Amino acid sequence: MKKDTSKLWILFRSMFALSACTFGGGFVIVSLMKKKYVEELQWLEEDEMLDVTAITQSAPGPLPVNASVIIGYRIAGVIGSLIAILGTILPPMVIISVISLFYEQFRQNPYIATALQVMRAGVAAVIFDVVINLAGNVVKTRRPLYVTMMVSAFVAAYFLDVSAMLVIFACLAIGLADLWMTLAGKKRREGDKTRC
Numbered sequence: 001m002k003k004d005t006s007k008l009w010i011l012f013r014s015m016f017a018l019s020a021c022t023f024g025g026g027f028v029i030v031s032l033m034k035k036k037y038v039e040e041l042q043w044l045e046e047d048e049m050l051d052v053t054a055i056t057q058s059a060p061g062p063l064p065v066n067a068s069v070i071i072g073y074r075i076a077g078v079i080g081s082l083i084a085i086l087g088t089i090l091p092p093m094v095i096i097s098v099i100s101l102f103y104e105q106f107r108q109n110p111y112i113a114t115a116l117q118v119m120r121a122g123v124a125a126v127i128f129d130v131v132i133n134l135a136g137n138v139v140k141t142r143r144p145l146y147v148t149m150m151v152s153a154f155v156a157a158y159f160l161d162v163s164a165m166l167v168i169f170a171c172l173a174i175g176l177a178d179l180w181m182t183l184a185g186k187k188r189r190e191g192d193k194t195r196c
Contacts, residue, residue: 008076008083010041015068015087020095022064023119029064030056031130033071043075050137058168064088145178 014036022029030053037044044052052074056066065088072084099106106112138150149171156162156170 004076008080011072011075011080012083012087014041015072015084016091019064019088020091023123027063027130028123028126030067031126031133033067034133037071037075044071046137048074050134053134058172145174149174 018029018032018036022032034049034053038046038049052067052070055070056063059066065085068084068088069081072080072082074080076083135150138146141147153167153171157164157167
């Protein structure tokens, strides 16, 4: 029980720290979650984190909260999800509450305006890092279908201005069709083996 409690405390503390120190939205925190839970703590595999990223982007709601639900559940079940959500939502709630009290002072302060401008550059770099890592993981699968889907999704969203939801649903349909064909082929091969 003590081991479970210490794991929950590490989960809460790490989610709290990531959420408190992350500026730039979901892509940034997912990249930091990968570094924390895959590379540092080794609680998740690289493929699992890639799946978490895909699911959190496809599901409605804030990306960091979606990711914390899945990661928390994977690590410690339902209680892990609740602890991870609490650690993720507390820092923004506190920070936004404080900012709302002093909104006029924050808005007119030139130092804060400069700091926000500088943070944008850092956020862009982290998002670029996430994109490169995710693309690298897709290429590592060596599946032409996945690479083609990745390139097509980028072209559709960036150049053709296709809605992200349409891209997600199209990729989901293609993925389900691929899974169905893979399972049907596996069943056929098993049927051929039993006849021989």
